[in-house]
Amino acid sequence: MLEVIESALRGGADIVQLRDKISSKRELVEKAKRLKDLTARYGVPLIVNDHPDVALAADADGVHLGQEDMPISVAREILGPKRIVGLSTHRIEQARAAEWEGADYIGVGPVFPTATKPGRQAVTTAYVSQAAADIRIPCVAIGGITENNADEVLKAGARRLCAVSAIVGHDDPEAVCRRLLEKIEAWNSKTPKFEEGLNRTGAPEIRVVINGRNERTQAATLLELAAQYKLESRNIVAELDGEVVPRRLWGETSVRGGCAVEFVHFVGGG
Numbered sequence: 001m002l003e004v005i006e007s008a009l010r011g012g013a014d015i016v017q018l019r020d021k022i023s024s025k026r027e028l029v030e031k032a033k034r035l036k037d038l039t040a041r042y043g044v045p046l047i048v049n050d051h052p053d054v055a056l057a058a059d060a061d062g063v064h065l066g067q068e069d070m071p072i073s074v075a076r077e078i079l080g081p082k083r084i085v086g087l088s089t090h091r092i093e094q095a096r097a098a099e100w101e102g103a104d105y106i107g108v109g110p111v112f113p114t115a116t117k118p119g120r121q122a123v124t125t126a127y128v129s130q131a132a133a134d135i136r137i138p139c140v141a142i143g144g145i146t147e148n149n150a151d152e153v154l155k156a157g158a159r160r161l162c163a164v165s166a167i168v169g170h171d172d173p174e175a176v177c178r179r180l181l182e183k184i185e186a187w188n189s190k191t192p193k194f195e196e197g198l199n200r201t202g203a204p205e206i207r208v209v210i211n212g213r214n215e216r217t218q219a220a221t222l223l224e225l226a227a228q229y230k231l232e233s234r235n236i237v238a239e240l241d242g243e244v245v246p247r248r249l250w251g252e253t254s255v256r257g258g259c260a261v262e263f264v265h266f267v268g269g270g
């Protein structure tokens with residue numbers, strides 16, 4: 001496994017997922033740790049499929065969840081705000097829900113029928129186009145993607161591709177990754193896709209949880225965030241990640257992606 005993945009990394013694979021449906025948890029932790037050592041040497045994030053606890057144990061960069069797995073919020077409780085949480089989606093309603101619930105990226109597939117996921121109906125490139133047009137978090141097209149059909153998926157609007165059998169089932173994963181990457185880069189330079197993290201004016205946009213709701217903001221400080229909701233002159237208390245922040249410090253207190261803010265106001269009796 002390590003040889004194959006190192007070959008893919010040499011070819012430019014820029015994110016790796018450990019998807020292993022057979023190993024025990026004990027074996028998975030061991031594999032994830034070894035993979036993490038390898039991917040870290042290439043500066044590439046490692047995602048663990050299905051198991052947030054394994055991701056945490058191996059200090060992986062995130063987890064990938066399916067529609068039947070635990071909710072994103074529960075995975076975040078396990079992994080904390082900084083790790084990546086991705087979610088599989090198979091139709092646009094699921095994609096919108098994933099974005100709303102705070103997924104960092106979504107899988108969009110299976111684009112084509114695939115023996116890696118037998119029995120799943122292909123969503124076709126029509127769903128790839130819908131997701132590309134509607135969804136602001138990164139969309140990763142997956143399912144039956146090969147060098148031969150990658151252009152078709154990219155033409156439909158995908159800007160990130162995930163392939164399993166086309167890479168790990170090939171004699172030369174490095175060469176396949178290099179060629180896939182060339183195609184991705186060619187399409188990205190023609191029509192770059194706007195994604196969360198940069199808004200249309202180029203100013204940074206982050207995702208925060210405000211009074212329990214997922215929100216997006218360009219605010220850099222607590223004061224700017226309060227102003228966004230016209231709360232800056234109200235008699236309220238602000239908490240950032242569970243700590244009360246005195247009002248005089250709001251202007252110099254940064255808000256970062258993934259943080260939780262509570263604006264609390266007083267009511268009669270308490």
Ligand SMILES: Cc1ncc(COP(=O)(O)OP(=O)(O)O)c(N)n1
Nearest residue numbers: 049064065066067088107140142162
């Ligand atoms: C990038 C990406 N997208 C989709 C999947 C599929 O996840 P899931 O639906 O949970 O199915 P399994 O992979 O667990 O069989 C994925 N792993 N990665």
Ligand SMILES: Cc1nc(C(=O)O)sc1CCOP(=O)(O)O
Nearest residue numbers: 109110114116143144163164165
């Ligand atoms: C694991 C997986 N999930 C999918 C989804 O659409 O959610 S498609 C898929 C299989 C991807 O493997 P290959 O590149 O060999 O087709």
Ligand SMILES: [Mg+2]
Nearest residue numbers: 050065066069
């Ligand atoms: Mg899964």
